[in-house]
Amino acid sequence: MGRKVTVLGAGAWGTAFGQVLADAGNEVTMWAIEPDIVEGIRGHHRNAVRLPIVEQLPSNMTATGNRAEAVKDAEIIVVAIAAQFARVALTEFKGLIPSNAIVVSLMKGIERNTNKRMDEVVRETLDLPAERFAAVSGPNLSKEIAERHPAATVVGCADIDNARIVAETCTNSYFKAFVTTDVIGLEMCGSLKNVTALAVGMARGAGYGENTAAMIETRGLAELTALGAAAGADPKTFSGLAGVGDLIATCGSPLSRNYTFGSNLGKGMSVEEATKVSNGVAEGVPTTDAVVALGKELGVPTPLAYQMSRVLNEGISCADMLAGLFGSEITAE
Ligand SMILES: NC(=O)C1=CN([C@@H]2O[C@H](COP(=O)(O)OP(=O)(O)OC[C@H]3O[C@@H](n4cnc5c(N)ncnc54)[C@H](OP(=O)(O)O)[C@@H]3O)[C@@H](O)[C@H]2O)C=CC1
Ligand SMILES: O=C(CO)COP(=O)(O)O
Known part of the structure; x- marks a missing residue:
């Protein structure tokens, strides 16, 4: 049975990964700042701004611009925001994240000035224990995945059972996820x-x-x-x-x-x-x-x-x- 998953950031990869999750049978909600992007996904199943290559996003994928509504009851929350803006964007979600939700980062960057990895930024900003944070990293060019070309990735979490939950949630007929506990390795590679x-x-x-x-x-x-x-x-x-x-x-x-x-x-x-x-x-x-x-x-x-x-x-x-x-x-x- 599918899970309730929210993706924060409807950029190219956030949207393509949302489609991966929807194709795996989950109920997916995208959150974006831009009202046009929210309306495009919710009303027309399209993200013409960031992922125009997809004509029709799956029907089990919707969007909202409301933060509380976006993460309410989510079992998994995926963060796909440009790395340098992750801290400022996530601060607004502090206190809204359900206490059992696993937070997953798709981001591949190191924060300027603090020199921190995204696992550090996300955990610090949301006050999240290590076992509820997962990183996803691999050869995942968004356009190819949006076109459902076969691809694989790695999910890393200090708690291997939670890594498995995330991997199972995003694995579908064309996208395969492996697991590891080496979160630092994934962050540094990406x-x-x-x-x-x-x-x-x-x-x-x-x-x-x-x-x-x-x-x-x-x-x-x-x-x-x-x-x-x-x-x-x-x-x-x-x-x-x-x-x-x-x-x-x-x-x-x-x-x-x-x-x-x-x-x-x-x-x-x-x-x-x-x-x-x-x-x-x-x-x-x-x-x-x-x-x-x-x-x-x-x-x-x-x-x-x-x-x-x-x-x-x-x-x-x-x-x-x-x-x-x-x-x-x-x-x-
Ligand atoms: N594209 C790819 O193939 C892959 C990308 N990644 C990684 O995923 C992350 C996201 O990439 P991708 O989606 O492609 O990037 P895009 O450039 O397509 O989108 C960036 C996203 O960040 C959001 N954003 C920027 N600033 C803010 C802010 N202040 N508050 C809230 N949201 C903000 C944008 O929102 P808005 O649209 O409203 O501006 C947009 O949703 C990056 O770290 C990237 O390295 C990882 C694997 C593959
Ligand atoms: O990380 C990526 C592929 O795995 C995407 O790379 P770019 O962010 O350079 O498009």
Whole structure:
């Protein structure tokens, strides 16, 4: 039997994941700030603003702009808000969340200035115990999932039984969820691969080929694995769906906003121009500086994030970014 699930944030992924949940037989309520989006989903089963590719959202999917009504009686509450706005948006839900509900984050970003992961931000803001928080992360380009292409993801929760409940709730004929207790690993994989995707996109946009892309991807993986392990993640997570899997999908597809943002930089656009034409949030942009800061805090070198922060803050070229990745010394891989 389906569950009562609420999704906060009707962006591209929030809406596509809402459809995944509805296709799995749940009763889904979307919450959004924008009245037009609420009315579109509730009245016409369409999110023409954020997910126009879907002509008709499932009938067991509705929407509201009222916070209390949105989360009332929800068994699972999914958060799909741009990471830098999660804290401010969730503060308004404090005190409204049912006491047994599991809160699930789809977000892939690190909070600027605090350098906190989304599990930390969500739990802190809602005063939520670890066993009621779950993260979902994997190779999940929203447009492909909205078109019901087969895909898989990982659900992480300190309480493996709650991870199983969430996995069971979002698994359907085309979407399969695995479980783990490594929440930190999932958070670090999802957030840090966006920085790598910016760099790969930039190299592609500048006209470089497979070797350059493979070099950035593997060095990016090494960097995010080292930083994740120092933060307390299980290194095995980085070779799974949420690690290598998501890196392959995000660094290899123009459907990724991070890849596309990077590609536009590589073609010569400024950060402002690339932001203007971005089709949704490119989380890697604000996350890059947070990764550099986190690296310093944890004593882990982050050359790729550092060079990308120079691209974003100082406007250095792709060639300079790549040249800065490696020192002059010969070192072991
Ligand atoms: N798209 C994808 O393929 C995937 C995305 N993700 C992650 O999921 C998260 C959401 O992504 P996605 O849905 O694609 O992003 P979009 O850019 O499509 O949407 C962002 C969402 O955040 C909301 N938002 C922004 N600011 C606020 C605020 N102050 N208060 C409330 N809501 C706010 C937007 O609301 P509004 O529409 O009203 O502006 C919108 O619903 C990101 O962290 C992303 O990295 C993870 C896997 C796949
Ligand atoms: O996380 C994603 C795929 O797994 C989506 O990537 P973008 O946010 O770059 O579009």
